[in-house]
Amino acid sequence: MADALLAPMQLGDIPLANRIVMAPMTRDRAGPGDVPTALMVEYYAQRASAGMIVTEGVQPSPAGKGYWRTPGIHSAEQVEGWRKVADAVHACGGRIVMQLMHCGRVVVPANRGFAADVVAPSALPCPVPVPGPDGTPQPCAEPRAIPASEIPALLDEYAAAARNAIAAGMDGVELHCASGYLVNQFLNPASNHREDDYGGSPENRIRFPIAVLRALAGAIGPGRVGLRISPGNPYNGMDPSDPAATFVPFLAAVRELGLAYCHVVDMGLEELDTLAMVRGAFGGPVIANNNLKPDSAAALLAEGRAEAVSFGRAFIANPDLVERIRTGAPLARPDYSLLYTGEERGYTDYPAMVAGEAA
Numbered sequence: 001m002a003d004a005l006l007a008p009m010q011l012g013d014i015p016l017a018n019r020i021v022m023a024p025m026t027r028d029r030a031g032p033g034d035v036p037t038a039l040m041v042e043y044y045a046q047r048a049s050a051g052m053i054v055t056e057g058v059q060p061s062p063a064g065k066g067y068w069r070t071p072g073i074h075s076a077e078q079v080e081g082w083r084k085v086a087d088a089v090h091a092c093g094g095r096i097v098m099q100l101m102h103c104g105r106v107v108v109p110a111n112r113g114f115a116a117d118v119v120a121p122s123a124l125p126c127p128v129p130v131p132g133p134d135g136t137p138q139p140c141a142e143p144r145a146i147p148a149s150e151i152p153a154l155l156d157e158y159a160a161a162a163r164n165a166i167a168a169g170m171d172g173v174e175l176h177c178a179s180g181y182l183v184n185q186f187l188n189p190a191s192n193h194r195e196d197d198y199g200g201s202p203e204n205r206i207r208f209p210i211a212v213l214r215a216l217a218g219a220i221g222p223g224r225v226g227l228r229i230s231p232g233n234p235y236n237g238m239d240p241s242d243p244a245a246t247f248v249p250f251l252a253a254v255r256e257l258g259l260a261y262c263h264v265v266d267m268g269l270e271e272l273d274t275l276a277m278v279r280g281a282f283g284g285p286v287i288a289n290n291n292l293k294p295d296s297a298a299a300l301l302a303e304g305r306a307e308a309v310s311f312g313r314a315f316i317a318n319p320d321l322v323e324r325i326r327t328g329a330p331l332a333r334p335d336y337s338l339l340y341t342g343e344e345r346g347y348t349d350y351p352a353m354v355a356g357e358a359a
Helices: 002-006 038-046 076-091 148-167 182-187 207-220 244-255 274-282 294-302 313-317 321-327
Strands: 009-011 014-016 020-022 052-058 096-100 172-176 225-229 261-265 286-289 308-311
Touching: 002 294, 002 321, 020 321, 038 076, 052 076, 076 096, 076 148, 096 148, 148 172, 148 207, 172 182, 172 207, 182 207, 182 244, 207 225, 207 244, 225 244, 244 274, 261 274, 274 286, 294 308, 308 313
Parallel strands: 020 052, 020 308, 052 096, 096 172, 172 225, 225 261, 261 286, 286 308
Antiparallel strands: 009 014
8 A cells, every 4th residue: 555655756847755745734823924934844844754745825925815824925034934944844855835825805804914905806705704813703805806907917926926936945836726715716606707808608717727827837837836626615605516617628728738736625526526527637647635544545546546645634643644654553633723723732743653653
């Protein structure tokens, strides 16, 4: 089982020592100015044995922030903070890419600590409350619909964020196209009621996401750009019905860009084999995700349904997850009450296994 997961591979321009990817997870530990902290440096370095780490969602601009204490990549201080993270991961022999996450309409303004526009494809607020600074769910803000005339500037923000990520030492970037955030808001008819070239038909709704990926590829090269999708996921007010109608033309258009990978949150839909759909439309390397165990992850690789697999929660409590999989050691369970609070508690204080713990 472990051999398939531990085999090296290449994702675009990024070499991986194994096929075990650390999935992006919001942890709310950024410091003042949304700058990565020394604690974050330690957290990511502890998990550098992953074939590749995908960072927590990082806002490409102030308007992209929606949650409490999430980091950015649009200031010199943020770039320097992320450089310390990347250097620490590389010093441990790891690879790390930055997930670019613009929240769009999923914003509680109190989470920001500064004044910034709330923008979305349409002036439709997210119907799902979002935790505020004290963790209490609050209604999301009313967004402003982005006019077509402002989209080129938004694309420039994404491209600048990608260049900043590379300047910080990251091995690449992953565009968050899932979970009801800005790119997904353009893709989904529940949040996109536009009547211009960016709304209406699936061919129009995919136009902005494709433009963002093209901007990222133009900024840092397609071999350092991946994307994450979650077809059929209703999170943050998305319409989960008939995802293939949108994602097949989207991925078919993305295919020609020659990107490094597609990271897929498989929702286990009864009506759609999501991984098969992605394999057929995208054509490039696939990272499979969602509630995988080592056995089920290895089976996906053996069956040729994915080139790599990602684990989220397993990496929280098991900084040495790769070694535990290699030796068959038991996995520790995370304290879910400390996912978004606690500073070092529930973050950097999970121990590596001790000698003799392997099965």
